[in-house]
Structures are given as structure tokens and as C-alpha cells.
Amino acid sequence: MKTKPYYAVIFTTTRTEGDHGYEEMAQRMDELAKKQPGYIGVESARSELGITVSYWENLEAISKWKENSEHTLAREMGREKWYSWYKLRVCLVEREYEFTK
Amino acid sequence: MKTKPYYAVIFTTTRTEGDHGYEEMAQRMDELAKKQPGYIGVESARSELGITVSYWENLEAISKWKENSEHTLAREMGREKWYSWYKLRVCLVEREYEFTK
Numbered sequence: 198m199k200t201k202p203y204y205a206v207i208f209t210t211t212r213t214e215g216d217h218g219y220e221e222m223a224q225r226m227d228e229l230a231k232k233q234p235g236y237i238g239v240e241s242a243r244s245e246l247g248i249t250v251s252y253w254e255n256l257e258a259i260s261k262w263k264e265n266s267e268h269t270l271a272r273e274m275g276r277e278k279w280y281s282w283y284k285l286r287v288c289l290v291e292r293e294y295e296f297t298k
Numbered sequence: 299m300k301t302k303p304y305y306a307v308i309f310t311t312t313r314t315e316g317d318h319g320y321e322e323m324a325q326r327m328d329e330l331a332k333k334q335p336g337y338i339g340v341e342s343a344r345s346e347l348g349i350t351v352s353y354w355e356n357l358e359a360i361s362k363w364k365e366n367s368e369h370t371l372a373r374e375m376g377r378e379k380w381y382s383w384y385k386l387r388v389c390l391v392e393r394e395y396e397f398t399k
Binding site for chain 1: 392
């Protein structure tokens with residue numbers, strides 16, 4: 198099925214030990230992201246790796262979210278305290294399929 | 299950082315109750331995918347949602363993997379037994395950033 202193109206930001210992480218305010222920040226970032234123009238949704242899971250995929254209408258929406266001051270601070274804290282490694286990929290969603298039982 | 303474009307297949311799922319041979323199949327599919335031409339890697343996590351992102355050199359590699367007969371059978375089993383919902387997105391990775399502490 199061909200859909201209107203939109204963007205996915207795949208954020209894959211490995212955490213450091215302990216919380217250090219991480220859960221509170223993660224919840225706050227979820228709330229803030231939802232209010233951004235062009236936000237579509239988010240999907241998250243964590244096992245050994247954490248994977249959070251956020252979906253956006255266009256690249257401008259992703260840039261604006263990146264420039265958000267609280268989000269900028271959270272990213273700094275992330276590098277200082279919460280993540281031992283991460284990889285962030287900005288992707289154009291070209292096709293999608295959905296199945297519901 | 300601009301990298302050579304490649305593809306991400308984001309497979310987001312909700313499981314049915316019980317295993318029903320799922321773990322064995324998941325492991326087998328990991329092994330098979332690794333042998334496919336154009337395979338780059340995979341990242342997986344599961345909480346309430348499962349998210350598996352596989353990375354591929356191009357769309358042809360994704361098509362060939364889709365056509366693999368064992369994989370086709372596994373997808374049928376997935377719809378019959380293992381998943382109550384899934385969404386699959388084929389995405390062009392346009393940019394990426396990596397952080398290591």
C-alpha cells in the first residue's frame with residue numbers, strides 16, 4: 198500500500214546503570230513531542246537495546262523538535278548520564294502495511 | 299553525517315498469548331536473514347510492543363528476503379498464531395548520527 202510519505206526517526210540506545218532521572222525525562226519528552234507541529238506518533242520498546250521510533254510529517258517538524266530547548270537539554274543529559282551508546286536514523290517512510298487479527 | 303542511503307524495515311508488533319513456536323521461529327528467521335544478500339543488520343526490543351528494525355542495502359534485497367520460502371511460511375504463521383497486530387514500514391535511511399560514551 199502506498200501512503201503519503203512521512204518520516205520515521207529511529208532512536209536505538211543502550212542505557213547506563215541506574216535511573217538518574219531518566220524515566221521522568223522520558224515521560225516529559227513524550228508529552229512535549231506530542232505538542233509539536235507535524236508530530237504523528239511514537240512507538241517504544243526496551244530489552245537489552247531500547248528502540249524508540251517517532252513519526253513526523255516532514256523534515257521541518259523533525260528540525261523544530263530538535264531545536265526545542267527542553268529537548269536540547271535532555272539530549273545533553275542523555276549523553277552525560279543516561280546512554281552509553283545511541284544511534285539515530287532519520288528515514289523516509291516509503292511504504293507500509295498493517296495487519297489486525 | 300550523510301551516509302550512503304540504505305533501507306530500514308520497521309516491524310512493530312503486538313503478540314498473542316503464549317509462545318506457539320514463536321521463539322524458535324524468530325531465531326531461525328534471524329539466522330536466515332543474515333545469509334541474505336544485501337543484509338546489513340537487525341535491532342530488536344520488546345516491551346508491550348515489539349519493535350524489530352532490519353537494515354538492507356537496497357529494495358531488491360528486501361524483496362528477495364520477502365520471497366524467501368521459509369520466511370513466507372513464517373509470515374503466514376505470524377498472522378495465524380503469533381501476532382494480534384503488526385505494522386511494517388519500508389524506509390529509506392537518509393541521515394544518521396551515532397554516539398558512544
